[in-house]
Amino acid sequence: MKESENLRIPLIAGNWKMFKTAAEARETAAQLIQLVDDVKNVEIMIAPPFTSLSVVAEIIQNSRIGLGAQNLHWAKEGAFTGEISASMLVSAGCEYVIIGHSERRQYFGETDETVHQKLHAAIQAGLIPILCVGETGTQRDEKKTFSVLDKQMENGLEKLTFDAYHLLVVAYEPVWAIGTGKTASPDQVQEVHLYLRRHIEKQFGEALAKATRILYGGSVKPNNITELMALPDVDGALVGGASLQPDVFSKIIHF
Ligand code: PGA
Numbered sequence: 001m002k003e004s005e006n007l008r009i010p011l012i013a014g015n016w017k018m019f020k021t022a023a024e025a026r027e028t029a030a031q032l033i034q035l036v037d038d039v040k041n042v043e044i045m046i047a048p049p050f051t052s053l054s055v056v057a058e059i060i061q062n063s064r065i066g067l068g069a070q071n072l073h074w075a076k077e078g079a080f081t082g083e084i085s086a087s088m089l090v091s092a093g094c095e096y097v098i099i100g101h102s103e104r105r106q107y108f109g110e111t112d113e114t115v116h117q118k119l120h121a122a123i124q125a126g127l128i129p130i131l132c133v134g135e136t137g138t139q140r141d142e143k144k145t146f147s148v149l150d151k152q153m154e155n156g157l158e159k160l161t162f163d164a165y166h167l168l169v170v171a172y173e174p175v176w177a178i179g180t181g182k183t184a185s186p187d188q189v190q191e192v193h194l195y196l197r198r199h200i201e202k203q204f205g206e207a208l209a210k211a212t213r214i215l216y217g218g219s220v221k222p223n224n225i226t227e228l229m230a231l232p233d234v235d236g237a238l239v240g241g242a243s244l245q246p247d248v249f250s251k252i253i254h255f
Helices: 022-035 050-060 086-091 103-106 113-124 137-141 144-158 188-202 206-211 225-229 246-254
Strands: 013-015 044-045 065-069 096-099 128-133 169-172 213-217 236-239
Touching: 013 246, 022 044, 022 246, 044 096, 050 065, 086 113, 086 137, 096 113, 096 169, 103 213, 113 128, 113 144, 128 144, 137 144, 144 188, 169 188, 188 206, 188 213, 188 225, 225 236, 236 246
Parallel strands: 013 044, 013 236, 044 065, 065 096, 096 128, 128 169, 169 213, 213 236
Antiparallel strands: none
């Protein structure tokens, strides 16, 4: 039992990325509800594509599973073809939103500045933001991991205020571990998570540092989740590929 457990309820989040039609999403969510019915003291979240948010919201109503989106736009509304606002996510039933995922930074030009605007919009709308940070393989090899993380955290979170516990979630996702089958070693994960918690303490104070859930993401599977969750500063996981199949994701949730 971690001493911190009361303060930080573990969060296991599934990022479905660009997978599943609405019918497939509905089926997956329905199966997952059955499989996790017995789980206690773990928060569960799934983030399907935008087109499946409403059907999944309907299915998971009155279940233990929460709904998240994978992205949002920072403006309240406007002529932004193809974008989705925070209030639209709330009206679709979302409680959480993933912000700054490395795939968005890499393929869709997201920067710390846009991440910051998105965080602001999410907080204003009452969504729980899951801020993703992480270094590439080259940056790690060049020993730039901590400076990269400092910049992502400082610029992303600059001047934001968090006035309630559990309002910020950070996901450490080393880019070299996402979808590659390579997980960071427990030592590497704990080292970074502790570093991030200290960073939050410096930027926002001890109360928020103690209350913030820091998730690990990058090739999380049923066979490595137990070891990861045993680390003192790991408060959950952001799971991509292994969250697509309900039986596999359920094993992770039952860490
Ligand atoms: P993965 O993805 O679990 O498939 O490595 C994690 C993520 O991108 O959030």
